[in-house]
Amino acid sequence: MRKTADVVIIGAGISGLAIGVHLAKKGVKDIVILEKTFPGNGATGRCGAGIRMQWGVELNCLLSKFSVEYFENVNEILKNDVDVEFWQGGYLIGAKDELEAEQFRKNVTLQNSLGIESSYLSPEEAKDMMPHLDVSHIKAATFCGRDGHLNPFKTVEAFVKAAMDLGIDIEKNTIVTGIEKTGGRVSGVKTDKGDIKAPIVVNAAGGWSKQMAELAGADLPVYSRRHQILVTEPVEPLQSAMFMGFGLNIYIQQVPHGPFIMGRGDADEPTDLRMTSSWKFLNDMAETVTTLMPRLARLKVVRQWAGLYNMTSDAQPIYDEAPEAKGFYHACGFSGHGFMLAPATGQLMSELILGETPSIDISSLGIDRFKGDMLLPLESSVV
Amino acid sequence: MSYDKFEQTGLAGPHEMSTCLPSEEQRKKGPYAVIECFEEIPCNPCVMSCTFDAILPFEDVNSLPLVDFDKCTGCAVCAGICPGLAIFIVDESKPGDFGTLRLPYEYWPLPEKGQTVMALSREGGDVEPVEVVAISNVKGARTPLVTLRLPKDKLQDIRGFRFLSEEEQAALKDDTEAEKTADIESLESPIVCRCEGVTLAEIRDLIAAGCHTVEEIKHLSRAGMGPCQGRTCRQIIMGELMRAGIGKTEDMPPGSFRPPGGTVTLGQLAEGGDSDA
Numbered sequence A: 001m002r003k004t005a006d007v008v009i010i011g012a013g014i015s016g017l018a019i020g021v022h023l024a025k026k027g028v029k030d031i032v033i034l035e036k037t038f039p040g041n042g043a044t045g046r047c048g049a050g051i052r053m054q055w056g057v058e059l060n061c062l063l064s065k066f067s068v069e070y071f072e073n074v075n076e077i078l079k080n081d082v083d084v085e086f087w088q089g090g091y092l093i094g095a096k097d098e099l100e101a102e103q104f105r106k107n108v109t110l111q112n113s114l115g116i117e118s119s120y121l122s123p124e125e126a127k128d129m130m131p132h133l134d135v136s137h138i139k140a141a142t143f144c145g146r147d148g149h150l151n152p153f154k155t156v157e158a159f160v161k162a163a164m165d166l167g168i169d170i171e172k173n174t175i176v177t178g179i180e181k182t183g184g185r186v187s188g189v190k191t192d193k194g195d196i197k198a199p200i201v202v203n204a205a206g207g208w209s210k211q212m213a214e215l216a217g218a219d220l221p222v223y224s225r226r227h228q229i230l231v232t233e234p235v236e237p238l239q240s241a242m243f244m245g246f247g248l249n250i251y252i253q254q255v256p257h258g259p260f261i262m263g264r265g266d267a268d269e270p271t272d273l274r275m276t277s278s279w280k281f282l283n284d285m286a287e288t289v290t291t292l293m294p295r296l297a298r299l300k301v302v303r304q305w306a307g308l309y310n311m312t313s314d315a316q317p318i319y320d321e322a323p324e325a326k327g328f329y330h331a332c333g334f335s336g337h338g339f340m341l342a343p344a345t346g347q348l349m350s351e352l353i354l355g356e357t358p359s360i361d362i363s364s365l366g367i368d369r370f371k372g373d374m375l376l377p378l379e380s381s382v383v
Numbered sequence B: 001m002s003y004d005k006f007e008q009t010g011l012a013g014p015h016e017m018s019t020c021l022p023s024e025e026q027r028k029k030g031p032y033a034v035i036e037c038f039e040e041i042p043c044n045p046c047v048m049s050c051t052f053d054a055i056l057p058f059e060d061v062n063s064l065p066l067v068d069f070d071k072c073t074g075c076a077v078c079a080g081i082c083p084g085l086a087i088f089i090v091d092e093s094k095p096g097d098f099g100t101l102r103l104p105y106e107y108w109p110l111p112e113k114g115q116t117v118m119a120l121s122r123e124g125g126d127v128e129p130v131e132v133v134a135i136s137n138v139k140g141a142r143t144p145l146v147t148l149r150l151p152k153d154k155l156q157d158i159r160g161f162r163f164l165s166e167e168e169q170a171a172l173k174d175d176t177e178a179e180k181t182a183d184i185e186s187l188e189s190p191i192v193c194r195c196e197g198v199t200l201a202e203i204r205d206l207i208a209a210g211c212h213t214v215e216e217i218k219h220l221s222r223a224g225m226g227p228c229q230g231r232t233c234r235q236i237i238m239g240e241l242m243r244a245g246i247g248k249t250e251d252m253p254p255g256s257f258r259p260p261g262g263t264v265t266l267g268q269l270a271e272g273g274d275s276d277a
Helices: A014-025 A058-072 A074-078 A098-113 A123-129 A152-165 A206-215 A279-292 A294-298 A338-353 B024-029 B045-049 B077-081 B166-186 B200-208 B214-221 B233-243 B266-271
Strands: A007-010 A031-034 A091-095 A118-121 A140-144 A169-171 A176-182 A185-191 A194-197 A200-203 A223-232 A242-245 A250-254 A260-264 A300-311 A318-321 A328-332 B032-035 B087-091 B098-104 B116-121 B126-136 B145-151 B158-162 B191-193
Touching: A007 A014, A007 A185, A014 A031, A014 A152, A014 A328, A014 A338, A058 A074, A058 A098, A058 A338, A074 A152, A091 A098, A091 A123, A098 A118, A098 A140, A118 A123, A123 A140, A152 A169, A152 B214, A176 A206, A185 A200, A200 A206, A200 A338, A206 A223, A206 A300, A206 A328, A223 A279, A250 A279, A260 A279, A279 A294, A279 A300, A279 B266, A294 B266, A300 B266, A318 A338, A328 A338, B024 B032, B032 B077, B045 B077, B077 B087, B077 B098, B098 B126, B098 B158, B116 B145, B116 B166, B126 B158, B145 B158, B191 B200, B191 B233, B200 B214, B200 B233, B214 B233
Parallel strands: A007 A031, A007 A200, A031 A169, A091 A242, A200 A328
Antiparallel strands: A091 A140, A118 A140, A176 A185, A185 A194, A223 A260, A223 A300, A242 A250, A250 A260, A318 A328, B032 B087, B087 B098, B098 B145, B116 B126, B116 B158, B126 B145
């Protein structure tokens, strides 16, 4: 392992990899990414890997639009031919009640004003799009055909290849044990495999970002909550679009090789970094999905797993330099959307670190917002 | 192949054959006699030999034989007795793609059971090497019958055979061996994960590329993600990791074990309700 680096990134999830790749593309030479296990083994490899531009808050729309356009050209950008299986079958989002339907009208107006081609649908129109959906449970829906999902493992592979081609060192099985500071500035990282001196350290540790911040004496107002997910046996293509509901509390997609992947949120889920699976999730998930899509009752569950959402109080990320340690940057608090925002994260964090003008104004995503009354409008379009 | 010049060539064509074949249903019942006798000549041993009255009575000795396929049992007495060697016993009643053809053969030596011979068309042209599955003599008949195993779609096209030359036999043997070798070579590397169709070669490539845990290999190859959840491949992959010098299998992280551990439907789970039993 190198003894010195220009930038050390903690975490080889999709965010850390994207930040590394973008810094390297901008000419930063000595970049080391430290990874506790192996790339994509945290939330990245455990998530539904969906990407949608249908958000209720402008910034999220802009960030995800950037990412959709990026993923549409990912091989060109990363200069490799890994098939990331970007399936743009759209997202069909169902409104549970009138209140949500009203919010969806506003969302579509906002999205359209930002160049996102989403549309507002009646339950009947939703039924035409997804015949196995029992639309008696929805009051309205929205749809955007450019939304979709990717294969998270393949996406990681594409970024890892790009990183290695750009000369980035990815140190697997390396545990960060300390972050060194000199006079209020970060100066290096201690690991179980040795120490690295570096003037810039990026905290892209996802579910463990708070613990990394603590090592630098920095306070990070995030917490991690377990989210569970399950996958069924593969079947013939039935569903092209991802179906999602916030009030309905579900997201469900059929991946290209046939299985359905589905998840839901639960406020009672533990926040102690546990990634175990529970019977309750299987039970609740099965009830939710068989109510909305009775036809899927005959599908067999192959496995369930869990990952960590790194949450902020407004469900939007933190892109900022830590006030407690100059040169220590946070890219975390993605609140369940780190995968889809990763291209924007890579671009914007590299600009932030290099002192460039950000492509998208992210001044509102600073860490200061949690101190006073500067909190962003809560993003309600989340599961 | 055209049979429409019966007058010129004497070869039975579709028109002639339409007069001597049973219905689709009758063909499925069992063996039957195909009497390819289309010239009115004074000859009646077939009708006299049939003990089932399956060949319709002649108006006179020049009549053409017509078979009542509801009565014909395919016993082959007529085939052995026909001096014109015009009767064939076809059996396409067994399931599968193959049937049998019993044909009269009046030369010496007779082929041996199990021998490969060249099947011939009505014109006498080579069709393909086929296997002799039986040689028989029908009681009271003069001509031995040789039974060939044929693809069902060739049962009405093949009407003879010839012995293979030594060169042909040698070539055939080489072909068979080459085919066997080709089969082995064309086989992809052995399958390690049967659920996801992951081969040993893929696993070895990933190990060589730096994937040194079951879990990493699973992410990149999908090995272990299928319905059986790694019941077979997990051990094989760990064995491969050990062979690659990564460590001892007993010290290796075995990779994740995901619940529910058995296949259960969403419907069953939903019905499970709140019972914690």
